[in-house]
Amino acid sequence: MSEPGETPSFQDMLKELRYLKETEAQAQKIIDDSDKRAKDLVSDAESKAAMLLSENVEKRRQLEIQIRDEVEKEFRETLAKLEEDYVSERSKVKQRSEEHMEEAVRYLVRSLLATR
Amino acid sequence: MSKNMESLEAMRRKIIQDAEAEALRIITQATKRADEVLEAARQESSYEEDVDRSRIRDSHQATDRERVSETMSKYTALLSSYKSEIMDSIYQETLRRVKIHVDSEEYLSTFEGLIVEAGIALGGGELTVLVNQDDAERASSELLARASAEVTKVTGKETRITKSKEPLKVVGGARLVQTESKATVDNTFEGRLKRLKEQRQSELENMVFG
Numbered sequence: 001m002s003e004p005g006e007t008p009s010f011q012d013m014l015k016e017l018r019y020l021k022e023t024e025a026q027a028q029k030i031i032d033d034s035d036k037r038a039k040d041l042v043s044d045a046e047s048k049a050a051m052l053l054s055e056n057v058e059k060r061r062q063l064e065i066q067i068r069d070e071v072e073k074e075f076r077e078t079l080a081k082l083e084e085d086y087v088s089e090r091s092k093v094k095q096r097s098e099e100h101m102e103e104a105v106r107y108l109v110r111s112l113l114a115t116r
Numbered sequence: 117m118s119k120n121m122e123s124l125e126a127m128r129r130k131i132i133q134d135a136e137a138e139a140l141r142i143i144t145q146a147t148k149r150a151d152e153v154l155e156a157a158r159q160e161s162s163y164e165e166d167v168d169r170s171r172i173r174d175s176h177q178a179t180d181r182e183r184v185s186e187t188m189s190k191y192t193a194l195l196s197s198y199k200s201e202i203m204d205s206i207y208q209e210t211l212r213r214v215k216i217h218v219d220s221e222e223y224l225s226t227f228e229g230l231i232v233e234a235g236i237a238l239g240g241g242e243l244t245v246l247v248n249q250d251d252a253e254r255a256s257s258e259l260l261a262r263a264s265a266e267v268t269k270v271t272g273k274e275t276r277i278t279k280s281k282e283p284l285k286v287v288g289g290a291r292l293v294q295t296e297s298k299a300t301v302d303n304t305f306e307g308r309l310k311r312l313k314e315q316r317q318s319e320l321e322n323m324v325f326g
Contacts, residue, residue, distance in 0.1 A: 008120070016124055023128040027135030034139030038146030045150030049157030056161040064172050071176040078184055086191040090198060097202045097324050101209075104324050108210040112308050113217060115229030116236070 199325060206324065207309060211287055214305050218250075218288040227251060227288065228259055231277065234292040234301040235267035240275035242295035243267075249283045251290070 008016070217223055235243055243264075247255055260277045267275040277292070284291060289304035302308075313320070 016120075019124060020127065020131075023131050027131045030132070030135040030139050031142070034142045038142045041143070041146040041150045042153065045153040049153045052154075052157040052161055059161075060168055063168060067169065067172045068176055071173060071180060075180040075183065078180075079187060082184070082187050082191060086195065089195060093195065093199060093202070093325055096326050097199075100324050100326075101202075101206055104206050104320060105209050105213065107323065108206070108309070108312065108320075109213050109217070111312055112210065112214055112305050113226050115226065115233045 199321070202324065203320070206320075207313070210309065211305060215287050218305075223288065224254060224259075227254055227290070228263055230303045231255075231260070231263045231290045231292065232266045232270075234290060234303040235263060235275060235277060236270050237301045237303075238292055238294045238299055240267045240271035240273035243275060243277045244280050244293045244295060245277050246280045246282060246284050246291040246293070248286050248288065251288060252279065252283060255279050255290075 217226065231245055234245075245255060245260070260279065264275045264277045267273075267277070280293075284304060286304040286306050289306075289308065291300060291302045291304055291307065293300045302310075
């Protein structure tokens with residue numbers, strides 16, 4: 001290596017240049033490595049996000065099935081209750097009409113035969 | 117170490133430091149971007165689960181509400197039709213018993229009463245009476261004369277009731293038509309029953325169904 005003030009020899013200049021080139025290559029490697037790590041980091045995050053969203057789609061599908069089943073069950077129960085109410089009401093109507101049919105017929109016959 | 121060497125070494129350190137700083141900046145930026153991607157995915161997932169639960173439920177329930185409403189209407193119509201059947205059977209039974217009365221001796225006075233009542237409702241005058249084939253025999257000239265006199269007495273208008281040759285297909289009773297105005301009073305049992313049904317439907321249904 002040349003001393004300050006001394007004109008460096010070609011060999012020295014070549015050595016210094018080579019040293020700086022090695023340093024530049026080292027620096028470039030540091031940046032390239034971090035670039036690679038950065039890409040991996042983002043890529044990992046995107047994979048996780050995609051998986052999360054895909055899990056979410058499946059979760060939504062399951063949720064849809066679960067809620068549809070719940071609502072369908074409630075609906076069937078409501079229909080069964082409506083049918084039960086109808087059968088019970090029909091039975092009450094039948095029983096009460098049988099009890100009062102004679103009274104109604106007599107009333108009607110009386111009304112039809114009654115003149116001034 | 118020579119000064120030139122020191123300067124070269126300082127330059128190397130600076131280059132490496134700058135590279136490390138740039139590397140740190142790249143990694144920090146990437147970490148931030150990765151966090152943002154994950155956070156966005158997390159937010160989208162949690163948002164949809166909350167909102168979807170009520171959205172899906174609401175959409176299914178809306179369809180079911182329509183189906184429940186249709187079913188309720190169906191049962192209401194069935195019950196109403198069942199009640200109508202019962203009322204119809206009561207009316208049929210009523211007419212059957214009236215027919216028994218028509219076949220009895222007591223009917224003649226009822227028959228005369230029905231003619232008089234209709235005549236009074238029409239206000240007397242020239243009246244034509246329409247009856248069924250059996251009642252045509254019962255409506256003798258004496259009976260019609262008595263009825264005419266009674267109507268005249270009540271309405272104060274000279275009344276003459278004559279028999280139509282056209283027979284009605286009814287259980288009994290009489291339909292009277294005023295010759296001038298063509299006004300009609302249907303006092304057949306079917307006509308009277310029709311009026312009773314119209315005027316006292318709710319009373320009758322209350323009596324039968326409570």
